[in-house]
Amino acid sequence: KDRRPSSETERTEEATMNAGANANMSPAEKAKAFDMAQHEMEYRVDLFNRMTSSCFAKCMDTRYKEGDLNVGENSCVDRCAAKYWQVTGIVGQMLGGMQQQQQAPR
Amino acid sequence: MDPSQLEGLPEEDKQKMLSMIENMQTKDSLRMYNSLVEKCFKDCVDSFRRKNLDSNEERCVTKCCEKFLKHSARVSVRFAELNAGAEALMQQQQKR
Numbered sequence: 001k002d003r004r005p006s007s008e009t010e011r012t013e014e015a016t017m018n019a020g021a022n023a024n025m026s027p028a029e030k031a032k033a034f035d036m037a038q039h040e041m042e043y044r045v046d047l048f049n050r051m052t053s054s055c056f057a058k059c060m061d062t063r064y065k066e067g068d069l070n071v072g073e074n075s076c077v078d079r080c081a082a083k084y085w086q087v088t089g090i091v092g093q094m095l096g097g098m099q100q101q102q103q104a105p106r
Numbered sequence: 107m108d109p110s111q112l113e114g115l116p117e118e119d120k121q122k123m124l125s126m127i128e129n130m131q132t133k134d135s136l137r138m139y140n141s142l143v144e145k146c147f148k149d150c151v152d153s154f155r156r157k158n159l160d161s162n163e164e165r166c167v168t169k170c171c172e173k174f175l176k177h178s179a180r181v182s183v184r185f186a187e188l189n190a191g192a193e194a195l196m197q198q199q200q201k202r
Contacts, residue, residue: 067172
C-alpha cells in the first residue's frame with residue numbers, strides 16, 4: 001500500500017515535536033499543545049494535498065499517453081512546488097498583517 | 107516514522123501522538139484513494155454507450171494512477187526540501 005502521500009504527517013510530527021511539547025506542562029497546557037499539534041499537522045497534510053493536486057492539474061498532460069513523467073513535466077512539478085510554497089508564504093504574511101490590524105487598539 | 111522524535115515525551119503522550127498520526131494517515135490514504143478515482147474517471151471516461159470500460163479507458167486509468175503516484179512522490183520530495191529550508195531559516199533567525 002502506497003503511504004507516500006501520508007508521509008507529510010510524519011514530517012509535520014517532527015516539526016511539532018521540536019516546537020516544544022515537553023513533559024513539564026500542566027494538563028491544560030498539554031491539551032492545548034496537543035490540539036495545536038493536531039491542527040498544525042492537519043494544515044500541513046492539507047497543504048501538501050492541495051499542492052499535489054494543483055501542480056498535477058497545471059503540469060500533467062491528461063491524455064495519459066505514458067505512465068511516467070517526462071522531463072518537462074518533472075521540471076514543471078519542481079517549479080510549481082516552489083512557487084506554490086512562495087504563494088503560501090505571501091498569503092501567510094498578508095493574513096498575519098490583517099489580523100494585527102483587526103486587533104490593534106483604537 | 108522515526109520514533110526518536112517522540113523520545114522526550116512521557117509514554118502516555120507518546121501513544122496519544124502515535125495514535126493521532128496513524129489516524130491521520132488512514133484518513134488521508136482513503137481520501138487520496140477517492141480523489142484519485144474521481145480524477146482518473148473524469149479524465150478517462152467520456153462515453154456511456156456501453157456498461158463496461160473498453161481497453162482504452164482501462165489503459166488510461168492505469169496510466170493516470172501511475173502518473174499521479176509518481177507525481178505525488180516527486181512533490182513529496184520537494185515539499186520536504188521546502189519544509190527543511192523553511193525550518194533551517196527559522197532556526198537561524200531564532201539564534202540571532
